[in-house]
Amino acid sequence: MKGIQFENVSKYYQEGERKFTALNQVSISVKPGEFAAVIGPSGSGKSTFLSIAGALLQPSEGNVIINGTNLSDLKPRELSKLRLDQIGFVLQTSNLVPYLTVFDQLLVVKKMKGSITKEDKHFAKDLLDEVDLADKLTKYPDQLSGGERQRTAIARALMNNPNIILADEPTASLDTQRAFEIVELMASGLKARNKAAIMVTHDERLLKYCDKVYQIIDGNLTLLDEQIAIR
Amino acid sequence: MFLALREFKHAKLRFIMIGMILVLISWLVFILSGLGNGLSALSAATFKNMDADYVIFEEGSRHSMLRSVISEDLSKDLKRLEHVNEAAPMGSQTAVVLRENATSEDEKIDVSLLGINPGTFLEPEVIEGEKLVQGNDQEVIVNDVLKNQGIDLGDTLEIEGTDEIIKVVGFVENESFNHLPAIFMTMDAWRKIHFAAPGSDMGVINPVNAIMLQGEDIILEDINQSVEGIETATKQEAINGIPGYTAENGTIMMMLGFLLAISAFVITVFFYVMTLQKTNQFGILKAIGAGNGFLGRAVVSQVFLLAVISIGVGILLTYGTAMILPEGMPFALDPKLVISYAIVLLVVSVLSSLLSVRKITKIDPLQAIGRVE
Numbered sequence: 230m231k232g233i234q235f236e237n238v239s240k241y242y243q244e245g246e247r248k249f250t251a252l253n254q255v256s257i258s259v260k261p262g263e264f265a266a267v268i269g270p271s272g273s274g275k276s277t278f279l280s281i282a283g284a285l286l287q288p289s290e291g292n293v294i295i296n297g298t299n300l301s302d303l304k305p306r307e308l309s310k311l312r313l314d315q316i317g318f319v320l321q322t323s324n325l326v327p328y329l330t331v332f333d334q335l336l337v338v339k340k341m342k343g344s345i346t347k348e349d350k351h352f353a354k355d356l357l358d359e360v361d362l363a364d365k366l367t368k369y370p371d372q373l374s375g376g377e378r379q380r381t382a383i384a385r386a387l388m389n390n391p392n393i394i395l396a397d398e399p400t401a402s403l404d405t406q407r408a409f410e411i412v413e414l415m416a417s418g419l420k421a422r423n424k425a426a427i428m429v430t431h432d433e434r435l436l437k438y439c440d441k442v443y444q445i446i447d448g449n450l451t452l453l454d455e456q457i458a459i460r
Numbered sequence: 461m462f463l464a465l466r467e468f469k470h471a472k473l474r475f476i477m478i479g480m481i482l483v484l485i486s487w488l489v490f491i492l493s494g495l496g497n498g499l500s501a502l503s504a505a506t507f508k509n510m511d512a513d514y515v516i517f518e519e520g521s522r523h524s525m526l527r528s529v530i531s532e533d534l535s536k537d538l539k540r541l542e543h544v545n546e547a548a549p550m551g552s553q554t555a556v557v558l559r560e561n562a563t564s565e566d567e568k569i570d571v572s573l574l575g576i577n578p579g580t581f582l583e584p585e586v587i588e589g590e591k592l593v594q595g596n597d598q599e600v601i602v603n604d605v606l607k608n609q610g611i612d613l614g615d616t617l618e619i620e621g622t623d624e625i626i627k628v629v630g631f632v633e634n635e636s637f638n639h640l641p642a643i644f645m646t647m648d649a650w651r652k653i654h655f656a657a658p659g660s661d662m663g664v665i666n667p668v669n670a671i672m673l674q675g676e677d678i679i680l681e682d683i684n685q686s687v688e689g690i691e692t693a694t695k696q697e698a699i700n701g702i703p704g705y706t707a708e709n710g711t712i713m714m715m716l717g718f719l720l721a722i723s724a725f726v727i728t729v730f731f732y733v734m735t736l737q738k739t740n741q742f743g744i745l746k747a748i749g750a751g752n753g754f755l756g757r758a759v760v761s762q763v764f765l766l767a768v769i770s771i772g773v774g775i776l777l778t779y780g781t782a783m784i785l786p787e788g789m790p791f792a793l794d795p796k797l798v799i800s801y802a803i804v805l806l807v808v809s810v811l812s813s814l815l816s817v818r819k820i821t822k823i824d825p826l827q828a829i830g831r832v833e
Contacts, residue, residue, distance in 0.1 A: 276829050285747060285826045306751065312825075313749025320828055324744045326463075328470030333462075340462045341750045369470070385748075397829050 231296055232260040232425040233282060233393050238291035240277050240448075251277040252288070253448040259425045259441075261392065264416055266436050267429045268453075269445035275429045276397075278445060282427060283316055283395050284308045296392050313341055317386030317424075319396040319415070324382065325370040331357065331381050332366040338388040356384040360414060376407040383415055387422070394419055396428040400435060412438045463758040464765060478730050479770045485723045486774030486805055489716060491781060493797050496712035498790035503708065504699045506574065506637040511581050512548075512672035515698040516683070516690050523693045523701030525552045525669040530690060532647070532666040537687055538673060544683075545675040548580035549668035551647065552637060553654045556620040559611075568620065569609050571602075572637040575650020575668070582672060583644065589613045589630030597649035601630035603641035608787070622653055638702065670698075716801075720808050727812035731763060735816040739823055746825035756817040760810060767809035771802050 240252040251274045259265045269275050280286035281293055284300055293300045295315055303311060312318075325334055335353040339345045357363055360380040370378055379399055386394055396415065400408035412428075416438040419426045428439065436442050442454040468475050501508070516538065521528035535547040553573040576582040578592035586601055593599065602611065606628075611617070615628045626645065635642040647668065655661040680692045693701065700706050735742070742755055775798060785791050 280826055280829045283747065283829065285824075285829060309746070309749055309751050309825075311749075312747065316749075318747055318828070320744060320747070324828065326741060326745065328467045329463075330466075333466060337462060337745075338748060341745075341748070341754050389749075 231392065232258065232263070233296075233427070234258045234292075234294040235282070236292040236294070238281060238288045238293060240274075240281065240286070241289045250448050252281070252450075254291070255445075255448075255450045257443065257450060259393075259427055261423045261425050262420060263441065264419055264426045264428070264439045265441045265443060266439035267427060267443045267445055267450070268431060268433060268436070271431070273445045274448040275445055277448075278450070279395055279397055279427070279429045282393075283318060284312050313338070314389060315391050315393055317389065317391040317394045319379070319382045319386045319394065319399045321398055321401050325378055325385075327370055330367050330369055331362055331373070334370075334381055334385050335388045338385060342389070353384075353388060356387055357381075359418070360384050374407075375403050376410060379403065379407075379411045380414065383411070383418065387418065387424075390422075392425060394424050394426040396426065396430075398430055399428065400430065400432055405434065408432065408435060461757075461761050463755075464762040467758075467762065468765070474734075475766060478727075479766055479773075481726055482723065482767060482770035482805075482809070483773045483777070485719055485726075486771045486802070487777045487781075489719050489801050489805060490774060490778035490793070490798055491791075492712055492715055492719070493801050494778065494782065494791045494793040496709060496716075497794050497797055498792040499708050499712070500705065501634065501792055502636050502639045502790045503705045504637070504702050506572075506584075506635050506642050507695065507699045507702065509584065509635065510672060510695075512674055512695055513676070514673040514678055514680075514683075515693045515695065516547075516671040516673065516687075517669075517693060517698075519689045519691050521691065523691070523697050524703070525550075525701075526703065528669050529662060529664050529667050530669075530671065531664050532668045532671070534687055534690065535671050538671060538683065541678075541682060541686060543675045543678045544673055546581060547671050547673050548577060548582045549575075549647065549671045550582055551575035551650045551654055551667075551669045553650065554638060554640060555643075555653065557617040557626070557643070558620060560616040560618050560625060562618075567609070569606065569611075570640050571606075572640040572642045573619075573650060573653060574637060574642050574644050575647040575654070576644055577647050581674060584632040584635055586630040587633050589628075591630060592644060592646060594646065597646050597652075598625065598627050599629040600626045600643050600645045600649075601632050602628050602643045603635045604631040604633055605636075605641050607631070619653060622656060624649070624653055639704070720804065723805060724808045724812045727763060727767075727809050728815050731759060731813050731816045732819065735759065735819050740827060742820055742823045743825050743827040746823060747828035752817075752821045755820045759816050759820065760813050763809050763813035764806070767806050771805050775802065 235255050235257045238252055238255045242249045242251055267275060267278060281288050329337060332353060335356065336345050339349045357366060360383055362377060362380055365377060400411055403411060412435045441452065443450050444453045517523055518528040518530045532549045535549055538544055538547045555571055555573050556568050557571055558568045578594045583592060592601055611628060613628055617626050655667060661667040683692050745755060782791060782793055
């Protein structure tokens with residue numbers, strides 16, 4: 230099965246004597262072409278959820294299946310390879326490598342897999358063209374605006390042509406106008422490429438771009454809304 | 461290499477500063493090695509050049525020519541021993557020579573007088589003029605550095621404190637002993653000077669300071685047992701027995717050791733702190749899918765490149781320094797030595813980066829998530 234599935238996933242932390250439940254029996258399925266949003270107050274388990282979805286954290290119970298692969302069967306090295314091949318991360322604005330140009334931010338992803346081919350360079354240029362950064366290829370992150378940085382991050386997430394896109398507060402530190410632009414760009418780009426996407430956010434204004442909206446409170450995930458998303 | 465080069469380019473000042481430290485350290489390492497090499501040559505070149513395997517001293521002399529007097533006649537007995545191919549005696553004496561009939565004081569020259577038998581393996585090759593001839597006791601061959609003092613072929617020299625007159629008939633290269641340029645003379649001529657005081661030979665017939673042996677697999681026990689009143693040293697032990705040699709070498713080696721340790725710590729600390737600073741960045745790269753190998757290689761190749769460039773600059777500066785050092789300075793750059801210290805510095809640098817690599821492997825990609833800044 231394509232996309233990403235959670236089957237009764239729980240995550241516990243030991244806090245001294247007490248067992249603290251960060252995720253409680255969470256099940257969710259996001260198919261290719263779907264854009265899901267997860268909202269919730271801070272401390273609700275959003276980050277734990279996204280970390281498990283991103284193969285950065287092992288669940289205490291339950292299964293996470295990404296594109297048919299059960300993550301609990303994988304070793305750390307294989308997890309890192311899976312992240313590289315299957316998952317594209319869009320993180321907060323400051324999460325670009327400061328000494329790489331916009332163009333190199335994309336190429337480094339290819340470099341992690343081995344060498345960079347001519348096609349890779351073309352592909353990177355096309356992606357950057359698509360997010361309207363064609364004239365910023367040689368700029369460093371500190372020469373970009375917040376929106377431009379986030380657009381670079383989106384292009385970087387798509388560089389390896391992954392099946393899953395995970396976005397962690399992608400609009401934090403952006404003004405409303407920029408935030409709308411970024412999410413709109415993500416939504417249309419992901420649809421066009423038929424990617425399964427999950428965005429964790431606290432910004433409810435952005436939800437109109439998502440197909441499904443989940444809420445997470447104290448580790449419990451519930452489907453809040455299913456709608457026809459704005460494209 | 462991808463990340464390494466781009467970070468160099470972006471943070472030039474930072475890397476130039478650490479590079480300068482490495483340049484200065486390697487520069488100093490090479491200068492010290494040149495100085496050590498020069499000093500040890502000055503101190504022991506003749507011993508180092510001689511094609512001998514063992515040296516026979518008087519018993520109790522603790523491998524020093526100065527304290528040793530044995531009879532040249534022993535060499536006949538020694539030659540008869542198994543594995544001994546050749547034996548040749550040598551005597552040494554520090555002296556002051558001055559050009560005959562010279563008047564001004566500044567022409568006095570400190571030298572080492574070395575008595576040998578002409579034609580033995582101890583006679584160095586003459587690069588100019590004639591060899592020594594048995595019986596021509598006035599004729600000597602001298603180190604060509606004495607040319608700087610204006611000594612030429614055919615010049616006659618007085619030996620201060622004696623009535624002896626010697627005549628320069630040939631020049632040899634790179635021969636010095638006890639930090640002084642060597643003058644080779646026949647054994648009889650040397651005896652006349654060294655044992656000028658009656659009774660100073662202590663009754664030894666045909667006295668010399670030491671006998672050098674050629675031969676492989678010589679069993680030291682055999683020699684010590686078959687000949688009375690001697691002790692045997694390997695060539696290296698004899699070199700170490702030259703006054704001041706071990707102390708000089710030890711001092712320089714200690715300084716080199718400290719420099720290598722300092723460079724190791726400087727590089728370790730610099731890159732470790734840089735790695736700590738970039739923890740978040742490495743976390744993000746790991747989250748995206750970078751393996752430990754990819755990130756580790758980035759740091760190691762950074763250190764490697766930085767070290768290669770800095771050491772290269774250090775070598776250039778060292779050869780530049782060598783050109784402006786004064787003539788008489790005991791400074792001898794041996795390319796082999798320079799290359800080996802360059803490799804040691806490089807290895808130390810790369811090893812120093814391993815602490816950072818270890819740190820990188822421990823960085824958790826999890827910290828890339830949920831950090832709103």
